Amino acid sequence: MAKVNIGLVQMSCTADKGANLEKAVARVREAAAKGAQVVCLQELFTSPYFCDVEDYDNFTLAEPIPGPTTETLGKVAAEAGVVIIASLFEQRAKGIYHNTTAVLDADGSYLGKYRKMHIPDDPAYYEKFYFTPGDLGYKVFPTRFGNLGVLICWDQWYPEAARITALMGADVLFYPTAIGWATNQDEATNTEQFNAWQTIQRSHAVANGIHVVSVNRVGFEQDGAMKFWGGSFVSNPFGRLLFQASHDKEEVAVVAIDTSETDRYRTHWPFMRDRRIDSYEPIVKRYID
Numbered sequence: 001m002a003k004v005n006i007g008l009v010q011m012s013c014t015a016d017k018g019a020n021l022e023k024a025v026a027r028v029r030e031a032a033a034k035g036a037q038v039v040c041l042q043e044l045f046t047s048p049y050f051c052d053v054e055d056y057d058n059f060t061l062a063e064p065i066p067g068p069t070t071e072t073l074g075k076v077a078a079e080a081g082v083v084i085i086a087s088l089f090e091q092r093a094k095g096i097y098h099n100t101t102a103v104l105d106a107d108g109s110y111l112g113k114y115r116k117m118h119i120p121d122d123p124a125y126y127e128k129f130y131f132t133p134g135d136l137g138y139k140v141f142p143t144r145f146g147n148l149g150v151l152i153c154w155d156q157w158y159p160e161a162a163r164i165t166a167l168m169g170a171d172v173l174f175y176p177t178a179i180g181w182a183t184n185q186d187e188a189t190n191t192e193q194f195n196a197w198q199t200i201q202r203s204h205a206v207a208n209g210i211h212v213v214s215v216n217r218v219g220f221e222q223d224g225a226m227k228f229w230g231g232s233f234v235s236n237p238f239g240r241l242l243f244q245a246s247h248d249k250e251e252v253a254v255v256a257i258d259t260s261e262t263d264r265y266r267t268h269w270p271f272m273r274d275r276r277i278d279s280y281e282p283i284v285k286r287y288i289d
Contacts, residue, residue, distance in 0.1 A: 002260035004145045006172070006211075007036030007082070008243070010232045010251045012219030013048050017061065020046045021069060024086075025076050027252050032080035034254040037106070037145045040085040042217040042232075043153050043178040044099070047089070052222045054129040062091035066110045070102045078108030083143045085150060087176035090115070092132070099131045101152055101176055106144040114139040116152040117161060124182070124226060127154070138165045146171040146259055153177045156201050156214065160283070166208035171259040173204060177216040180228035194229055194247075202239040209237045209266040211257045218250060237265040 009027040013020045024045050031039045044050075046069060050058040063069060069088055077084045083106050090100035090113070099116035115134030119127045138161060140149045149170025155161045156175045165173060179197060181190045198214075205212040211234065218230035232245040234255045243255045266272050282288050 003256065003258050004172070005035045005037045006213055006234060006255045006257055007031030007034070007039035008213065008215045008232045008234070008245065008251070008253045008255070009039060009041050009045075010215060010218050010230050010245045010249075010253075011042065011045070012228075012250055013045065013217065013221070015048060017046045021072065025072065028073075028076055028082065028084060029080055030252045031254055032082045034252070036082055036254045038083040038085070038143070038148065038172075040174050040176060040213055040215045041087060042215045043087045043176040044089055045087060045176075045217070048221045049178045049180075049217065049226075049228070051127045051130060052124045052226065054126050058130065059091075059097065062089040062097050064092075065090045065100055065102050065113050070104065070110055073102075074104045074108040074110060077104040077106060081106050083145055083148070085148070085174050085176065087152060089130075096132055097130055098134060099127065099152060100134075101150050103141040103143065103148065103150060111141045111143065112139065114150045114152070116155060118154045118158055120154045124222065138168060140165060140168045140170045149173045151175050153179065156197070156204075159200075159204060159207065162204035162208060162212075166204075166210055170210060171262070172211045172213060172257070173208070175201060175212070175214040177214055177232075178228065179216060180221075180226045183220070183225055183227050190229075194231060198231065198233065201233075202235045202241075205235040205237055206239045207271060209262050209269070209272065211236055211259065211261075213255075216245075218246075218248060237261055238269075 117134040121128040149165035
C-alpha cells in the first residue's frame with residue numbers, strides 16, 4: 001500500500017511491567033481508533049530504561065521472543081487490524097540477551113525480530129553490560145501495509161545501517177528509541193544534542209529517499225536525573241518534518257504518509273542511481289590508516 005497511516009506512541013514508564021504493557025495496549029488501540037495502520041512503540045517500553053546502572057537484577061526483566069508480550073500484542077494487532085512494532089528485552093538463552101524489536105502483522109501473526117546491532121556504552125547508557133550485539137543482520141518485514149525496515153536507537157547514528165536496510169527494500173525506516181537529557185545539563189547542550197539526533201535521522205531519509213519514523217520515550221527517570229526528551233517525529237523522503245511530538249508529554253499521534261513519493265524523490269534526486277559501489281570497499285575497515 002502506498003498510503004499508510006503511521007501511529008506513534010510516546011509514553012512514560014514505571015517499574016510495573018504489567019502496567020506499562022497495559023498502557024501500551026491502550027495506546028495502540030487509541031492509535032488504531034484514530035486510523036493508524038502501523039503502530040510503533042518506543043524502545044524497551046515495558047520498563048524504565050534500566051541501562052543507567054549495571055545491575056544483575058535487571059536481567060529478570062527479559063523474556064523470550066516470541067513470548068508472553070508478543071502473544072498479547074499479537075491478539076491486539078489482530079483485533080485492531082494494525083501492524084505493531086514492539087521493542088523488548090530478549091532472553092535468547094541462559095546468559096545471552098538482546099535488545100530486540102518484534103513485528104506483529106495486522107492479522108496478529110509474528111513476522112520476526114530484529115536484534116540491535118550497535119550497542120552503546122556511555123554514562124547512564126551501559127548497554128554492553130546487558131545486550132549481546134545483534135546477529136540476525138538488518139531486517140525488512142513484509143507486512144499488510146508495506147515493507148517495514150526496523151532499526152533501534154543507537155543504530156540511528158550509523159548511515160550504513162539505514163542504507164543497507166533501504167537497499168533491502170524498506171518502504172519506511174522505524175527507530176524505536178530511548179534517549180534523554182541529564183537534568184543537570186544546560187539548555188544549549190540539550191538543544192544541540194536533540195538537533196544532532198533529529199538531523200542524523202532526517203539525513204537517512206534524504207540519502208535513501210524514504211520516510212523515517214522515530215519514536216522516543218518521555219518523562220523523568222533515574223530518580224529525576226534523566227529527562228527523556230520525547231520529540232518523536234516523522235520525516236518525509238527529503239527530510240521535511242511531517243510531525244514532531246513534544247518534549248514533555250505522552251502523545252499518541254497518527255501521521256499519513258505516501259510511500260509512492262520514494263520513486264519521485266529518487267528519480268529527481270538520483271542518489272541511489274549515482275552510487276559508486278565499486279569504490280566503497282574501504283568502508284569495511286575500522287579506520288583507514
